[in-house]
Amino acid sequence: MTTATFPATPGFQPADGASDLAGSFALAGRPLSAVTGAEIQAPLIQGGHVRYANLDYGASAPALTVVSAYLNEILPFYASVHRGAGYASQISTSVYENARSIVRDFVGGRADDSVIFTRNTTDSLNLLAGCLPVSDGRHTGEVLYLDIEHHANLLPWQTVPHRSVVAAPTLAGTVERLREELAHGGVSLLAVTGASNVTGEILPIRALAALAHEYGARIVVDAAQLAPHRRIDIAADDVDYLAFSGHKLYAPFGAGVLVGRPDWLDAGTPHLAGGGAVRDARLDNVSWATGPARHEGGSPNVLGAAALARATQVIAALDEEQWHAHENAIRSFLVEGLARIEGVAVHQIFTDTEPGAGTIGVVNFSVEGYDAGLVAAYLSAEHGIGLRDGRFCAHPLLRRLGLPAGSLRASFGLGSRLEDAQRLLAGLQELRQNGLGWDYVVDAGRWVPANDARKYPHWAPNTPGTAGAAPCTDGTA
């Protein structure tokens, strides 16, 4: 249903010269790793096509071509795991079980850490919430978390005893606030993100792990955003639990993982009661398995786990210096370019975040005078650029940053190139100078181009409105 309109700006002219912003940035001209779909063409609303500039890696990253090729290779052998004596079942079981040790190595896990495959990070954290220690039917402690978290690392803890802390304006101050709260006692688990999905700022997880342990608590790190951008070593950092998702780590098919200390996990409530999760079942009682099987009831996502494991191998083999230089070059180019565009503001949580080393490939910004959703629709329709708008499933943080209606997020990684950032800057400059080149309307809660005659590929259903339907659109924020 159409509820609002935003007219094209009269006298619209494309801006030129925007690419001069590339300046002296020599790095990141090419993707660091090949990804599937890097050259797909996006239809423009004014006609013609352009290479799709994917600046939405933080939501789901494209598959590495190595991973796509691996999946094609194993697909003919894809079969049920664990219970089949057949050749394909045996191979699939071996791939699935081997994926655990590959993932354990990737995150520097301890030899006895459980590696449990889940649907995604959200699932992993919900699983852990069901395993917090209980005595006489009551939880033995509370979960402590910051107000900057993604809902996946916030809402599961609201189902158990919990406390929250508002992050300070600095990282150092935030660590102090957590210390004060931990010192009050009674915290069993500190739940913290490795990097903000909203601003890309990295949290000091080694220091936070030490802090949690000093006060008798454990720590879980939501590494959904960190794992695709930084090497992680949970044994060295003394992190108790780590959760992340394959789909953000260049692995399609949607597997997530929870890695961590087995004692709570082996005593906790089975996450998915059912086949495979038991040692023995009777009509009215059951003896639950321990280890990953306890929580992986039902047929597992074999291809998802295989893809995730293969992606971790590719990432582990990257030259770390080159990897970070690639992503830092794009990020600093983008941040500097955004700062030069009048009316564009870049958002950050902490004032003491170290540029480069302290951030991942995520940049958050807004454009004065325009709804974030309208800017996103414009960039997509008129420039073939995909990025994220809204509140990023982090409503408390967006509200506190003074962005209750949302903002924009550009995110990138191994398959990105400087040109993607250049195109974004050029599109924003054009918007500031000339305004919109098309009429836009609000349809099903999202800004979309009016009279959009573009078609999806023949195999995709083209139902007007559904592509833009978005959750979390309650404007009350």
Ligand SMILES: Cc1ncc(COP(=O)(O)O)c(C=O)c1O
């Ligand atoms: C920091 C963070 N945590 C958790 C999640 C949830 O991940 P998933 O959707 O894979 O469960 C996301 C997804 O955007 C995220 O960015």
